[in-house]
Amino acid sequence: MISQKLSEKVALVTGGTSGIGLATAKRFVAEGAYVFITGRHQPELDAAVNEIGKNVTGIQGDVSNLADLDRLYAEIEQEQGRLDVIFANAGGGEFIPLGSITEEHFDKTFNTNVKGLLFTVQKALPLMPEGASIILNASTASIKGIPASSVYSATKAAVRSFARTWTVDLKDRQIRVNVVSPGLIPTPAYDLLWGLSEEQLKELVANLAKNVPLGRAGTPDEIAKAVVFLASDDSSYVSGIELFVDGGFTQI
Structure with missing residues (x-):
């Protein structure tokens, strides 16, 4: 019996069509939440909704397009009227050297x-x-x-900074803001980041794993x-x- 840590919660996962976003949307549903996911491409969005199977709505859109965000929140408000959890996960980048x-x-x-x-977070506040x-993904x-991650790394440092300032900005509303920072997690996004063949990618991941204490x-x-954990009352x-x-x- 699953503990249902998010029973009756309404959640949003941006970039929810693959990798960490999709895995999190599945977990949220398993824990009792109703989940909205976003993605830029309708076919991938439809496939993700089918894979999740229940208690999910997919809304096509690009988080960098503010009109898309307005449309997203209008639909969430119409369907559920509120939003208890946001996982601001959509993001990406490429490795380009200075x-x-x-x-x-x-x-x-x-x-x-x-x-x-x-703006994913700011535009959601009236519904929260x-x-x-x-939860912000850094x-x-x-x-x-x-190496070669100047721009990508700087964006993720900005995300970390947001959590600190927003924790203070939102304290009167008791809204908690936290960051999850994944390490070496192979996902479809890695293909874009590294631009390698499947075989090259496997070799790279194996080499990088040597620097991870858990191996x-x-x-x-x-x-x-x-x-x-960060979405639930456990935290x-x-x-x-x-x-x-x-x-x-x-940490080492």
Whole structure:
């Protein structure tokens, strides 16, 4: 019997069509929540909704497009009237070394990972009751010097900063804001980040795992379980933290 830690909660997972977002949406539903997921591409969104199976609505949109966010929240308000949990997960990037960074790369990464995340949260506030929970997806890249990740890492450092200021901004409403920072978690997004073949990617992950104290890569579901903790009353006295789910990578 699953404990239903999110019974009767209404949740939103942005970027919920694959990887960490999809795994978290599945966990939220298993824990009793009704979940809205977003994604930019309708076919992937439909597939994710089918995979989740119940208590889910998929809404196509791009978090960096403010009109899409307005449409998203209008639909959530119409269907459920409130939003108890947000997992602001949509994000991405490419590894480009200093010297080769373009304005387009900078704008695209910041528009999704910083602007999109900020307005995802700000535009949701009218729907959020006292005691709601906001979880932001950052990365170990925000505190580790990873080659060719200037722009991506800077966006994730901004996400970490948001949690600190929003914890103070929202304290009167008892809304908790926390960050989850995944470590080495192979997902479909890795293909875009690294631009490698499947074989090359396997080799890279195996090499990177040697730097992880637990000696392996993690799974999207291991991140999802941490997000459930931050979304639920199990973490009722936890706010403003960065929870590293990285096998110890950032701690040594």
